[in-house]
Amino acid sequence: MPTWKSWIIKPHKFNIYTQKKTLINNSNFIIVGHGIAGALLGYCLEQAGQSCRYFDAPDQVAATSVAAGIINPITGRRFVKSWRIEALLPAAQQIYRQLEVELGIHFYHERPLLRTLFNRGEENDWQARSLDMDYASYFHAPPDLGSIPLITAPAFSYLEVAQAAQVHIGQLVAALRLRREQAGLYHAETFDFAALETRADGIGYRQFTADQIVFCEGWHSRANPYFNYLPFGGNKGEVLLIRLPEAKLEQILKHRLFLVPYTEDLYWVGSTSENQFTTAEPTTAGGEYLRGRLAELLTTPYEIIDHRAAIRPTVRDRRPFLGTHPTHSRVHIFNGLGTKGASLAPYWATHLADHLIAGTPLDPEVDIKRFGH
Ligand SMILES: Cc1cc2nc3c(=O)[nH]c(=O)nc-3n(C[C@H](O)[C@H](O)[C@H](O)COP(=O)(O)OP(=O)(O)OC[C@H]3O[C@@H](n4cnc5c(N)ncnc54)[C@H](O)[C@@H]3O)c2cc1C
Incomplete structure (x- = not known):
């Protein structure tokens, strides 16, 4: 990794709960990838008073923009309940309905x-x-x-x-992107890993600083030098x-x-x-x-x-990837939503946001520690 460049604005060292932005380029979080994973994780963090800056590659087709966004609680030949559906459905309903009101669009269709x-x-x-x-x-x-x-x-x-439901997740993510663009917090560019600097007290990325960074790049994460050891499918x-x-x-x-x-x-x-x-x-x-x-x-x-x-972004054991890099404590991942991003993203984005802000433990079934690093 390159070293921290001295000309970069000094990273802030204040409590993440009470932070007031003092420098325009500071944020609590940098989020890489603005599909349903990055967009909703950012929303949960923002709801908790955190500031987020987004980087999203313009030349890649996000799975989110192609998906139908079906939420199907009963699947397979044996008509079994989807994994954790009792917890996922209320979380999806709550976040999607709240966002419909906030954004003034109807994208969540219970059908x-x-x-x-x-x-x-x-x-x-x-x-x-x-x-x-x-x-x-x-x-x-x-x-x-x-x-x-x-x-x-x-x-x-x-x-x-x-x-069951159909969530027009492409429409939702586009509306959140517009709001973040207007606030100057969305950058339509491919993240350059060589420019990322990770230190004990902060993250540096070109002229930007942050407390933490979360990678939400969908299938493209398999090329991420911090997380390419995880068993991505596709x-x-x-x-x-x-x-x-x-x-x-x-x-x-x-x-x-x-x-x-x-x-x-x-x-x-x-x-x-x-x-x-x-x-x-x-x-x-x-x-x-x-x-x-x-x-x-x-x-x-x-x-x-x-x-x-x-x-x-499928995963061998069909469970999402949430958690922190084994040696870089400020570098995190939210991925592995597979074939079910519409139902999984609201619950697990909330779960990860709670963990990142308040230190609540991650569910071991989704924690990337299960891969032994
Ligand atoms: C054909 C199809 C049908 C589907 N149907 C459904 C369905 O009915 N119901 C359902 O729940 N799910 C469905 N899915 C699955 C769903 O689309 C995914 O689970 C979900 O969209 C994954 O979201 P994500 O944010 O993790 O990834 P993505 O949506 O792929 O977003 C990743 C983002 O990261 C960006 N990115 C990647 N690398 C970089 C980088 N280096 N720098 C900056 N940005 C980067 C990309 O540009 C992209 O915007 C379907 C998927 C497909 C392909």
């Missing part, structure tokens, strides 16, 4: 999720699960199909998952945005792929899932796969408006 059942075996499995009292609040019967039969081929049957997803003028769909439909109301008459269709890929761009094969699935599903014409791709 039923209709899932196609393809045969008797699936229906039996679901019925067995739905008898479990712990699951009662997550199923709604009989399912309300709305306009689904008008636009899709007949299916064996459906189940309706309650407490899963590519391609999606289509289509126009379905007659659909008037209110629900999220899962029929091998997801069909999700997006904006006005646009619908999000996705997605592919690849652990091995050679390009982060949309591909012909990905587009063909999605069009093939749509051909099986829709009985009404549609128009393709866009074809997008991004990389999900």
Whole structure:
């Protein structure tokens, strides 16, 4: 690491709870990456009176900007609850609703999720699960199909998952970015690791100083020299945005792929899932796969408006990465939100912010100490 340059404004040494900014370039936190992880962590820190400065690479496609933002409490062939869903749902509801009011935009849509059942075996499995009292609040019967039969081929049957939602996380992050840009706290630039200086009493980055730095770079963190020892995965997803003028769909439909109301008459269709890929761009094969699935599903014409791709920040043990660098006590990470950033980010951003500000212990299941450094 380069050494601290003497011409950089001296780092401040005051209590992080009572700090008043005395130098324009000082902040409590530098946050690198402004996807849903960085944007919400910054929000939680700001809510607690901390000042944050953001650096976000303009030339990379954030997973957040491509995601549908589905929150699905019941997943998989065995219809099991998503990990920690009882804690995640109230946190998501609270933060997203609060931000809707503050930002004056409607991005948090509580919607039923209709899932196609393809045969008797699936229906039996679901019925067995739905008898479990712990699951009662997550199923709604009989399912309300709305306009689904008008636009899709007949299916064996459906189940309706309650407490699902679609969070337009791309729209949320864009609104937070605008607010931070206007405050002069957002820098659309790739973070230069060579310019980072870490000392016992502060962080230096070019003309900026901070008490601490948190890296939230999604999949790109695997190239971060401080955290590249962590077992990052990376899963590519391609999606289509289509126009379905007659659909008037209110629900999220899962029929091998997801069909999700997006904006006005646009619908999000996705997605592919690849652990091995050679390009982060949309591909012909990905587009063909999605069009093939749509051909099986829709009985009404549609128009393709866009074809997008991004990389999900997946992790081998499917648990987020929260915590502090083993030797640099002011350098932290918030990552590994995988396929579930919309539901995971509010709860774990709050958890990490509490830890960074008040020293509350990190949950060992998400603490990067689990990798033994
Ligand atoms: C096709 C697809 C569909 C998905 N659907 C859903 C869904 O329905 N529901 C759900 O919950 N999740 C979904 N996800 C997953 C979700 O998108 C992720 O969990 C979440 O967006 C990850 O957020 P993040 O902030 O960690 O990463 P990102 O959103 O990737 O953001 C990382 C940011 O860091 C910036 N950055 C990286 N390196 C640097 C650097 N050196 N300097 C400065 N900035 C840097 C990038 O530019 C980017 O803005 C989907 C993902 C994909 C790809």
